[in-house]
Amino acid sequence: xxxxxxxxxxxxxxxxxxxxxxxxxxxxxxxxxxxxxxxxxxxxxxxxxxxxxxxxxxxxxxxxxxxxxxxxxxxxxxxxxxxxxxxxxxxxxxxxxxxxxxxxxxxxxxxxxxxxxxxxxxxxxxxxxxxxxxxxxxxxxxxxxxxxxxx
Numbered sequence: 001x002x003x004x005x006x007x008x009x010x011x012x013x014x015x016x017x018x019x020x021x022x023x024x025x026x027x028x029x030x031x032x033x034x035x036x037x038x039x040x041x042x043x044x045x046x047x048x049x050x051x052x053x054x055x056x057x058x059x060x061x062x063x064x065x066x067x068x069x070x071x072x073x074x075x076x077x078x079x080x081x082x083x084x085x086x087x088x089x090x091x092x093x094x095x096x097x098x099x100x101x102x103x104x105x106x107x108x109x110x111x112x113x114x115x116x117x118x119x120x121x122x123x124x125x126x127x128x129x130x131x132x133x134x135x136x137x138x139x140x141x142x143x144x145x146x147x148x149x150x151x
Contacts, residue, residue, distance in 0.1 A: 025143045032136065035096055042103050046122055049110040053118060067122045075130025083135035091135035098128030
């Protein structure tokens with residue numbers, strides 16, 4: 001007499017397959033990929049503009065890098081609690097609008113050959129990035145569900 005083999009449980013869909021069907025996450029991912037690409041191109045353009053305006057001064061490029069970082073550190077302190085208290089989507093949208101405006105300011109600063117304009121645009125970008133990071137990181141569980149976070 002043989003014992004029947006236990007029934008196999010149906011195979012669960014992989015997390016990637018489950019995420020592919022989540023249109024909210026797909027839109028979020030596409031928006032963040034576009035934003036990250038813009039940040040990379042914008043960062044390179046700012047460094048090239050700073051090099052152009054300073055005739056190759058390494059110290060100015062260092063100062064641009066400092067200004068690129070410092071305001072973001074300060075606004076991140078306030079951005080994290082803000083992302084917990086208000087709708088994260090609006091924090092992301094507002095931050096991206098500020099960051100987009102900052103790129104326009106950098107372009108205008110470079111066209112006018114103004115280091116002040118370039119520095120202001122970089123500081124504005126960094127300040128807009130402060131709330132953006134915590135909001136981006138905390139919206140993912142809301143979009144995909146906690147069960148997919150740990151898979």
